[in-house]
Amino acid sequence: MRNWPIFRLRVTTPRLELRIPSLDDLDELGDRAAEGVHDPGFKPFLFPWTDAEPAGRARSTIQFQFGQWSQWSPEKWGCSFVAVLDGQVVGTQELAATDFAVTREVSTGSWIGQRFQGRGIGTEMRSAVLHLAFDGLGAQHATSGAFADNHASYAVSRKLGYLDDGIQIHNRRGKAAQLRRLRLPRDRWSTPAGFEIHDLEPCLPLFGVSRTA
Template sequence: MELTTPHHHGPIALRLVRPRDARTLQNELVTNRAWLQPWEATNPDGAVSFDMRLGIKRLLQQYRDGAGAPFVMEYNGEIAGQLNVWGIARGSLSSATIGYWVSQRFAGKGITPTAVAMATDIAFTELHLHRMEICIRPENHASLRVVEKLGFRYEGLRRGFIHIHGDWRDHYAFALVREDVPEGVLQRWVQGRAPQDAAAIPPADRLHA
């Protein structure tokens, strides 16, 4: 699959990651360690060393294999974080999941919802997927605001779903299918037509998370 990136909306851009992004991304991760660590996936078998150059190489191989689409988010031409469309399944499932991180100094600029909207539109129109999912920890209020803004539909509580920051963490699952957004996720949001209650979490799930 070949993606026609970058995609732009105002000062925000989404493009495929490049090998030469490694140093910048590594610096951002180190600088933002305290900001990002509570939300980072971890290995239940113990800590492992991470090489950003190798990580990008693997992500780009997954892209060539059709298993993922690794992006960087930019703000006024400066790298602000990463967004990965991962776990791409074809055939009767035709779905994927979005994960992302953004540097603290870029928080509050609308980068994440804009990038998530653009990535979902890319998945539906260029990758020809049918369903996009985002799973979010109950404590991650900033990410919950992203799905609320974009009108992702709440689909349930997943117990011990991902190993994050040293333990198995519960997640809320949200999703959109292509038929939900014929005009595109970004256009629907920009035009103020995203349903405001789609991401509402039932009280019972809030109590048990």
């Protein structure tokens, strides 16, 4: 689409392609959500979307993406990619920012279908959007966060060089839960070999980035 070039944006890694999802991709991502994202009883998300029955999880996954597209502006955007491994959608990786032109700060969030976990895909997905943020968009900081019992997410952040950035206490399904904030400054990031960004230039205004920045 000439007037919405974000659909052509891709980030590739040695194993993965991250792309803005087509309708077919969204259908497949909904299937991953329906199949399951975590063990029963585990609560990795503040908003309890995974508590819904499988069809509800699939629908909310698709609706979330439509909502991001409709609300996108250069001042506040959320860019959710699907991660594709060997031609199959395995999960989603978000990069988001508010007033990026001023703050040069992004945040990330992700999930992977449960049957694809444990293969290092989460680290590779996060690295891909950090490459986009730091090397493509000129970000100076990336933030993330995980509840204290989400050891897998915290391990990914640690592996990529994030620093502790304080804690927050949230109401998670009626109980207090500690969220660990994490921050990665630009000078602690080094892009791994084999990572590439495709068709970013036409998208820069959508991210609030000047072509001369």
